[in-house]
Amino acid sequence: MSKIIRLICISFICVVMPALANEQHQAVNQYIDKLVNDAQIVLNNTKLTDEERGNxxxxxxxxxxxxxxxxxxxxxxxxxxxxxxxxxxxxRSYSQYVIKTYADLIKNYKGEKATIKQVETLDANEFIVKTEVIKTNGQPSIKVDYLVKNIANKAPAKFLIADVITEGISMINSQKSEFDSILTNNDIAALIAILKKKL
Structure with a gap:
């Protein structure tokens, strides 16, 4: 999961789609633009302490x-x-675990940039945003896709990211497989204890 934290450092390019799709993509564009701007303010603010940046x-x-x-x-x-x-x-435990994991990985941010290559509509309320993360140290770029959902199911839309897919590997599917292995021989309390230990 260490390769996928760049979810908040992406931009948007338009694609030719039918009118309805264009409207939806424009809304995704506005959401991503705001996310990028907010992230850049945090990541590039040299006046913030490490603790403030983390929070x-x-x-x-x-x-x-x-x-x-x-x-x-x-x-x-x-x-x-x-x-x-x-x-x-x-x-609650899962949310704390995921938030801390991403926040810790953000500390390794070194100015990588991501370019959106394509936006695909899965249905009226789900989109895949395909990006390519350009490394700053000359290493090969990384393909990172984002599952973006409109959780409002109506206008105005409210978008959230539901999965991050790095080089074809889904974060939530990997977690589902890991949790399934744990729950096969343990109860939910054991899984929660494992997540809390990682905090």
Whole structure:
């Protein structure tokens, strides 16, 4: 997961689509533009201490990831076996774990830039944003795709990022597989304990 934290450093290019798709893509464009601007302010502000930058990064990450959906998705078939209280406790622990992981990795930011290569519409409320991250040290670029969801299902849209796919590897599918292995022989309390330990 160390390669995929650049989710907040991307820009948008337009593609020729039907009118409705163009409107949706324009809305995604505005969302991404704001995300990029907010991120750049945090990452490039030399007046911030490491602690301040970390706290602001956590706030930005929490506001732009669909953590509730992601947490439930990673539980897979085990979600139906949990009480509402157990689900909520897992969502809290999972969210804290993901936010901290991304915030810690942001510390390694070295000015990498990402260019959007293509935007694909999956359905009326889901989009894949395909980007290429250009490394600053001469290393090969990295293909990073983002699953962007309109969680409002209506106008005005509210976009959140639901998955990050690096070189074809999905973050949430990898987590789902890992959690499934743990839950095969353990209960949800054991998984929550593992996530809390990583905090």
């Amino acid at each position: 602001k990064s956590k706030t930005l990450i929490a506001a732009n990831l669909d953590l509730n959906w992601m947490a439930k998705y990673t539980l897979g078939r085990y979600k139906k076996q949990l009480t509402e209280a157990e689900q909520q406790e897992f969502i």
